[in-house]
Amino acid sequence: MPDALTATDDVHHVDDSALRAFFGYRMKRSFNVIQADLALALKPFELRMLTFTALTLVVSNPGLRQSQLAEAMDVERPNLVTIVEELVRRDLISKERVPTDRRAYSLQATRQGRMLCAEATMAVTAHEEALLGGLGEEIRAGAIEAMNRIEQGRQRD
Amino acid sequence: MPDALTATDDVHHVDDSALRAFFGYRMKRSFNVIQADLALALKPFELRMLTFTALTLVVSNPGLRQSQLAEAMDVERPNLVTIVEELVRRDLISKERVPTDRRAYSLQATRQGRMLCAEATMAVTAHEEALLGGLGEEIRAGAIEAMNRIEQGRQRD
DNA sequence: TATTGTTATACTCTATAACTATA
C-alpha cells in the first residue's frame, strides 16, 4: 500500500503540472498505456508491435522488399533483419530472391501468416475499441488529425 | 532519391492503410516525431527526456524521495538510480538522508539545477510551439483531452 | 516482516560502421 504514510511527512501527491504543460510528456504517458494494451492484445499470437507491423505490411504489400519495408516502418535496415528472420522462422512470411536483382529479397506472407495477421488484427481492433471506445467521436477525430499533422510535419527542415 | 526505380518493377508506395486503422500505430509514429524534437531541444543542455523529467519534478517538489519520483515517472526504482546519479554528478540536484527514515533520500534541486531547468523548459516550450503551433486550438485540445483520458484509463463520455 | 535504495542482469528497440554479393 503506497498510501501508508501518516504523521511526520506530507503525502502531497507529486506535482507534475510543469510537465503537463508539455504535449510530449502527456503523449509519452498515454503512449505507454496504448503500447502496453497493444502488447497485451498481441501476446496470444506471440507478436510484438514490430513483428505485427512488419507482418501486416507484408500481407498488404505482397512482394515487398526488405528495404521498402524498413523505410515504411521507419526502422534501420539492420534492425529489420531479426524481425524478418523471426517471421520467416515461424513460417508467417517467405523470402524469395528477386530474379531481376539478385541482391534483393521479395517478401510474401504465407497462408498461415495471413490468417494470423487477420486474427491479430481483430484482437487489436477489439482492444483499441475497448480502450478508446468511450472517447467520443470528435475528440478521437481531433487526436487522429493532430497525430497525422505531427507525423507529416516532420519532413520540413 | 528513393524514387529512382524505373522500368521493371512498380514503385507503388507501401500501403499501410491496414495499420493506419490503429490508433496505436499512428500514435507511435507521431510520438517518434515529438520525441525526436524534444531530444533536439534538450541536447544543448545535455538532458534527455528522462533526466529533464526527473529534474523538473524535483524542482517542483523539493524534498521528493526517489521512490516517489520513480512512481511519478512510471519508472522502476532500479532504473532511476543512474538518472539520479547523473543529476547529482552534474550538481543539478542533491541527495540528503531523511532524518526520520534513514533508508530514504530526500532530493533537492540546486540553484544551478533550477536555472538549467528553467532554461530547458523555455527551450522545450519554444520547440513545441514551433512544432504544434499550426495545429489549431480545437484539434490540439481534442488531442490533449484524448491523451488525458487514455492515461487515466477513463472510458466515460 | 516490509521498505529504500542499490547491484546485477537481461531483453527490447534503436543507431552506426563495415562486410558480402550483387548491380
Add this chain to the structure above:
DNA sequence: TATAGTTATAGAGTATAACAATA
C-alpha cells in the same frame, strides 16, 4: 561506384530478482 541485405556492436530504455541497511 553504388545498393540490398547482413554482421557486429553499442547505446538507451525497461523489467525482475536479490541484497544491505533500516524500519
